[in-house]
Amino acid sequence: xxxxxxxxxxxxxxxxxxxxxxxxxxxxxxxxxxxxxxxxxxxxxxxxxxxxxxxxxxxxxxxxxxxxxxxxxxxxxxxxxxxxxxxxxxxxxxxxxxxxxxxxxxxxxxxxxxxxxxxxxxxxxxxxxxxxxxxxxxxxxxxxxxxxxxxxxxxxxxxxxxxxxxxxxxxxxxxxxxxxxxxxxxxxxxxxxxxxxxxxxxxxxxxxxxxxxxxxxxxxxxxxxxxxxxxxxxxxxxxxxxxxxxxxxxxxxxxxxxxxxxxxxxxxxxxxxxxxxxxxxxxxxxxxxxxxxxxxxxxxxxxxxxxxxxxxxxxxxxxxxxxxxxxxxxxxxxxxxxxxxxxxxxxxxxxxxxxxxxxxxxxxxxxxxxxxxxxxxxxxxxxxxxxxxxxxxxxxxxxxxxxxxxxxxxxxxxx
Amino acid sequence: xxxxxxxxxxxxxxxxxxxxxxxxxxxxxxxxxxxxxxxxxxxxxxxxxxxxxxxxxxxxxxxxxxxxxxxxxxxxxxxxxxxxxxxxxxxxxxxxxxxxxxxxxxxxxxxxxxxxxxxxxxxxxxxxxxxxxxxxxxxxxxxxxxxxxxxxxxxxxxxxxxxxxxxxxxxxxxxxxxxxxxxxxxxxxxxxxxxxxxxxxxxxxxxxxxxxxxxxxxxxxxxxxxxxxxxxxxxxxxxxxxxxxxxxxxxxxxxxxxxxxxxxxxxxxxxxxxxxxxxxxxxxxxxxxxxxxxxxxxxxxxxxxxxxxxxxxxxxxxxxxxxxxxxxxxxxxxxxxxxxxxxxxxxxxxxxxxxxxxxxxxxxxxxxxxxxxxxxxxxxxxxxxxxxxxxxxxxxxxxxxxxxxxxxxxxxxxx
Numbered sequence: 001x002x003x004x005x006x007x008x009x010x011x012x013x014x015x016x017x018x019x020x021x022x023x024x025x026x027x028x029x030x031x032x033x034x035x036x037x038x039x040x041x042x043x044x045x046x047x048x049x050x051x052x053x054x055x056x057x058x059x060x061x062x063x064x065x066x067x068x069x070x071x072x073x074x075x076x077x078x079x080x081x082x083x084x085x086x087x088x089x090x091x092x093x094x095x096x097x098x099x100x101x102x103x104x105x106x107x108x109x110x111x112x113x114x115x116x117x118x119x120x121x122x123x124x125x126x127x128x129x130x131x132x133x134x135x136x137x138x139x140x141x142x143x144x145x146x147x148x149x150x151x152x153x154x155x156x157x158x159x160x161x162x163x164x165x166x167x168x169x170x171x172x173x174x175x176x177x178x179x180x181x182x183x184x185x186x187x188x189x190x191x192x193x194x195x196x197x198x199x200x201x202x203x204x205x206x207x208x209x210x211x212x213x214x215x216x217x218x219x220x221x222x223x224x225x226x227x228x229x230x231x232x233x234x235x236x237x238x239x240x241x242x243x244x245x246x247x248x249x250x251x252x253x254x255x256x257x258x259x260x261x262x263x264x265x266x267x268x269x270x271x272x273x274x275x276x277x278x279x280x281x282x283x284x285x286x287x288x289x290x291x292x293x294x295x296x297x298x299x300x301x302x303x304x305x306x307x308x309x310x311x312x313x314x315x316x317x318x319x320x321x322x323x324x325x326x327x328x329x330x331x332x333x334x335x336x337x338x339x340x341x342x343x344x345x346x347x348x349x350x351x352x353x354x355x356x357x358x359x360x361x362x363x364x365x366x367x368x369x370x371x372x373x374x375x376x377x378x379x380x381x382x383x384x385x386x387x388x389x390x391x392x393x394x395x396x397x398x399x400x401x402x403x404x405x406x407x408x409x410x411x412x413x414x415x
Numbered sequence: 416x417x418x419x420x421x422x423x424x425x426x427x428x429x430x431x432x433x434x435x436x437x438x439x440x441x442x443x444x445x446x447x448x449x450x451x452x453x454x455x456x457x458x459x460x461x462x463x464x465x466x467x468x469x470x471x472x473x474x475x476x477x478x479x480x481x482x483x484x485x486x487x488x489x490x491x492x493x494x495x496x497x498x499x500x501x502x503x504x505x506x507x508x509x510x511x512x513x514x515x516x517x518x519x520x521x522x523x524x525x526x527x528x529x530x531x532x533x534x535x536x537x538x539x540x541x542x543x544x545x546x547x548x549x550x551x552x553x554x555x556x557x558x559x560x561x562x563x564x565x566x567x568x569x570x571x572x573x574x575x576x577x578x579x580x581x582x583x584x585x586x587x588x589x590x591x592x593x594x595x596x597x598x599x600x601x602x603x604x605x606x607x608x609x610x611x612x613x614x615x616x617x618x619x620x621x622x623x624x625x626x627x628x629x630x631x632x633x634x635x636x637x638x639x640x641x642x643x644x645x646x647x648x649x650x651x652x653x654x655x656x657x658x659x660x661x662x663x664x665x666x667x668x669x670x671x672x673x674x675x676x677x678x679x680x681x682x683x684x685x686x687x688x689x690x691x692x693x694x695x696x697x698x699x700x701x702x703x704x705x706x707x708x709x710x711x712x713x714x715x716x717x718x719x720x721x722x723x724x725x726x727x728x729x730x731x732x733x734x735x736x737x738x739x740x741x742x743x744x745x746x747x748x749x750x751x752x753x754x755x756x757x758x759x760x761x762x763x764x765x766x767x768x769x770x771x772x773x774x775x776x777x778x779x780x781x782x783x784x785x786x787x788x789x790x791x792x793x794x795x796x797x798x799x800x801x802x803x804x805x806x807x808x809x810x811x812x813x814x815x816x817x818x819x820x821x822x823x824x825x826x827x828x829x830x
Binding site for chain 1: 430435440441443459463493597608610613621628630633643661694696698703719723728732775788804810811
């Protein structure tokens with residue numbers, strides 16, 4: 001099955017928005033065995049939308065669009081594409097009723113705004129693609145030659161949720177059994193530089209089992225991506241074998257696969273080991289707590305923490321000796337150690353973390369430059385501390401600090 | 416000047432790579448007065464590249480491509496596009512000499528690999544676009560009707576450096592003095608739904624001063640973007656006037672412009688009013704602290720905070736009455752109020768925040784469903800609390816909670 005994607009919005013043509021919707025759909029459909037052969041973006045312009053859909057239908061007869069289904073004047077996807085198919089727009093009162101229910105469920109009174117009526121206008125003969133995640137329904141429009149256009153909302157959360165619900169089942173029907181898929185697996189590593197990986201990987205550096213190996217460095221570490229193009233069963237077997245080989249080479253630097261978050265890995269380890277965590281954060285200002293509690297169900301592991309952004313609060317809430325702060329400075333090994341131990345003591349947890357550093361852009365000195373971060377982890381009374389020299393801007397330095405802290409917990413618990 | 420962009424590479428069609436090249440060029444050219452009317456991505460496939468360039472030339476007669484200029488077998492942009500223009504590829508020995516010099520300058524011995532010969536093949540009659548940042552030269556190809564295609568390398572660093580060097584000067588010549596630029600301004604609003612804005616905006620809903628108005632909803636609120644297409648001086652004047660009109664309609668819902676962060680606005684207000692902040696966070700787990708401390712220099716306003724993820728820690732660190740937690744539940748108005756007041760008292764600040772809610776996906780009940788968040792803000796001893804029904808997934812509910820909290824501080828200080 002060949003397909004084209006059309007993403008709609010002035011912000012795409014002005015370069016204000018990265019086309020993450022197109023990339024997401026492309027990734028999901030490739031894994032399914034659908035081949036995306038062209039991606040196009042046009043603005044909120046009826047004739048440009050119509051021309052792009054007409055072109056795509058002429059080439060592949062199959063196109064998925066995102067964007068322009070909202071309740072405002074610049075949302076013109078449905079009328080523009082209905083015209084290409086020669087259909088009129090008709091109001092769907094069932095959708096209006098659903099919208100009213102939604103409105104009420106949010107505790108609002110009266111009727112939804114009149115502007116929302118636009119969202120229940122559906123091309124004649126089209127199938128409504130139910131949107132359980134927002135107010136804009138999707139539309140599946142098909143002509144008598146089997147050429148079709150599926151319209152999805154541009155809000156990424158809604159589009160991502162709808163894709164497996166309303167698009168994938170319809171495409172599965174159209175895909176033959178013999179279809180080749182493009183599938184990939186990602187092994188996540190952290191604590192090792194991209195330039196140091198080839199030494200570990202040896203002959204796997206260029207690829208594994210005939211599959212290319214891509215190095216994807218980010219704030220989280222370096223992801224290793226393998227991509228297979230084969231029939232579904234073959235692809236999965238080749239990938240599983242290749243990931244196992246990579247894991248053997250990378251050893252303790254590997255912490256997960258796919259989009260697995262290190263915080264999730266740490267929470268899982270804590271559950272197995274019956275440990276609880278409390279954090280003491282200075283330069284990260286709550287980011288470690290935020291990352292841990294971003295994972296659903298984290299409350300059985302995370303007791304809480306203190307954002308000790310002032311010296312006084314380090315002493316008051318974490319019991320750091322103020323004389324030590326005066327002598328060694330707030331960014332120092334001793335302070336990080338006392339923060340970690342204090343977090344354990346005050347919250348009554350087995351694990352405590354202390355993070356104190358210079359996130360920049362100002363505040364660096366020759367002895368304590370921007371990017372110097374002291375991190376200490378206390379596990380069952382045993383405190384280990386580590387000084388990192390992290391690179392990047394303020395946001396990166398802060399994120400990398402939380403990643404180092406999480407990895408220190410992971411290694412301590414895995415040992 | 417109307418123009419199209421074509422980005423080339425299998426990774427784009429597989430969705431592994433976000434098309435940041437296309438977005439970058441679009442942004443730079445729009446501000447210059449060039450209008451990007453369509454963006455297309457195709458794979459490393461000669462006939463797909465040729466078809467896309469042919470289509471673009473028929474529509475606008477002007478296209479910039481990125482990608483496919485490297486030394487490997489999948490780099491086929493030049494032969495594919497040369498064929499569209501009916502040109503042969505001829506070796507450019509000057510380029511070969513430059514490549515040899517580059518090779519030597521890296522301290523390498525012998526000749527560059529034969530594969531690099533591919534990079535010096537240039538369509539007959541084309542202009543070489545010098546690449547001082549890598550080995551792949553760009554190409555400017557133009558026919559006798561003035562239709563042109565500029566090819567740039569796909570490596571972002573090289574493409575970004577070449578754009579102002581070799582593309583912008585050529586486009587400036589074509590733009591002419593009377594040329595219209597595309598400039599935009601964004602007014603940021605929060606605390607009001609996209610569907611409720613038309614009522615406030617009245618006749619401005621569809622546009623202001625003849626400029627279209629785009630609604631960009633996100634977790635932060637709804638951004639209103641105005642885009643002017645006019646000569647430079649006119650554009651700026653029209654935009655300034657239109658933003659003023661929007662501000663008047665939107666009133667207190669407007670908190671900033673451009674990419675200004677609400678946390679930054681709040682910090683600025685606190686500095687003016689000589690206020691300091693402490694946070695008490697339950698369901699947001701440190702995210703509010705993280706957002707405030709993400710802004711450089713925030714330590715003069717932010718004293719710190721407590722991540723009170725357990726009931727016990729709410730009492731221990733923020734002084735919440737445990738009897739009230741038992742009676743009303745942790746997610747309740749009284750607890751939020753006591754958290755806010757406790758944050759002030761314990762940290763000695765003029766402003767305290769308390770956030771407690773059900774972020775989901777589990778833990779909701781009919782009385783306290785997922786998305787219910789109680790937020791209290793204490794300013795100089797005066798506590799105000801507000802129950803929000805927030806939508807989205809766990810991450811969104813948490814982010815929206817911090818946005819509501821920040822907005823409550825902003826409104827309290829602005830009053």
